[in-house]
Amino acid sequence: MQVESLDIRNLSEAQAREIAELLVRVWPKSTKTIEIRQRQLLELGLGYEGLEERAPRSFYIREDGELIAHSAVISRSIRTASGELAIAGLTRVCTAPEQRGRGLGEIIVRPVFDLVDAGLFSFSLFQTTDNVRGFYEKLGACIVRNPIVNSLSNSPGESPFWDPVIMRYPSGGSWPSGEIDLCGPGY
Numbered sequence: 001m002q003v004e005s006l007d008i009r010n011l012s013e014a015q016a017r018e019i020a021e022l023l024v025r026v027w028p029k030s031t032k033t034i035e036i037r038q039r040q041l042l043e044l045g046l047g048y049e050g051l052e053e054r055a056p057r058s059f060y061i062r063e064d065g066e067l068i069a070h071s072a073v074i075s076r077s078i079r080t081a082s083g084e085l086a087i088a089g090l091t092r093v094c095t096a097p098e099q100r101g102r103g104l105g106e107i108i109v110r111p112v113f114d115l116v117d118a119g120l121f122s123f124s125l126f127q128t129t130d131n132v133r134g135f136y137e138k139l140g141a142c143i144v145r146n147p148i149v150n151s152l153s154n155s156p157g158e159s160p161f162w163d164p165v166i167m168r169y170p171s172g173g174s175w176p177s178g179e180i181d182l183c184g185p186g187y
């Protein structure tokens with residue numbers, strides 16, 4: 001199964017729409033139309049000024065012309081008690097509902113974790129739910145219990161994530177204790 005990848009800064013409107021259509025199928029919400037999802041995807045790449053190797057990317061699998069799995073990575077420098085850490089923000093991970101259980105989820109997340117294994121990021125950090133936690137644990141991630149804040153927001157003490165479970169990859173390594181400042185919104 002071939003994973004294709006695009007720099008999110010270069011996503012066309014049509015490419016962003018195709019991904020947005022899958023996201024809307026996976027997470028149907030009246031407030032998140034295809035157009036809103038499409039816009040949010042394009043915005044993920046705006047203003048990125050870091051290293052090229054850490055630029056925001058979208059990974060996807062296509063079969064018979066149809067997009068059936070997707071993930072994205074954004075770069076963040078987070079503040080921790082032990083200093084700044086470059087993290088790979090994993091987001092928009094999904095497999096089309098009728099394609100689950102074929103190993104596509106693993107195939108689509110692996111390229112993001114590979115960036116960490118290659119040393120481009122110290123860790124991947126992401127939000128998820130209790131239902132999906134086991135999926136990420138199989139891939140070598142574990143739960144993070146640090147308080148998470150965003151000092152750049154209007155309510156800096158609140159967690160910028162909205163899902164209840166926060167995880168990191170890999171589960172080993174020296175992960176700091178104490179508060180983590182995401183220095184930006186949740187993703």
Ligand SMILES: CC(C)(COP(=O)(O)OP(=O)(O)OC[C@H]1O[C@@H](n2cnc3c(N)ncnc32)[C@H](O)[C@@H]1OP(=O)(O)O)[C@@H](O)C(=O)NCCC(=O)NCCS
Nearest residue numbers: 093094095100101102103104105106127128131132134135
């Ligand atoms: C989570 C999701 C991406 C998994 O996709 P998938 O293509 O079905 O996953 P895979 O087939 O690659 O599964 C890989 C392994 O994880 C296991 N797994 C899959 N979903 C799991 C879950 N929810 N809980 C525990 N284990 C899970 C599989 O059994 C498989 O294990 P195996 O290697 O021992 O056989 C998919 O269910 C999905 O899109 N869910 C809705 C969107 C979502 O919640 N995304 C995550 C946002 S953080």
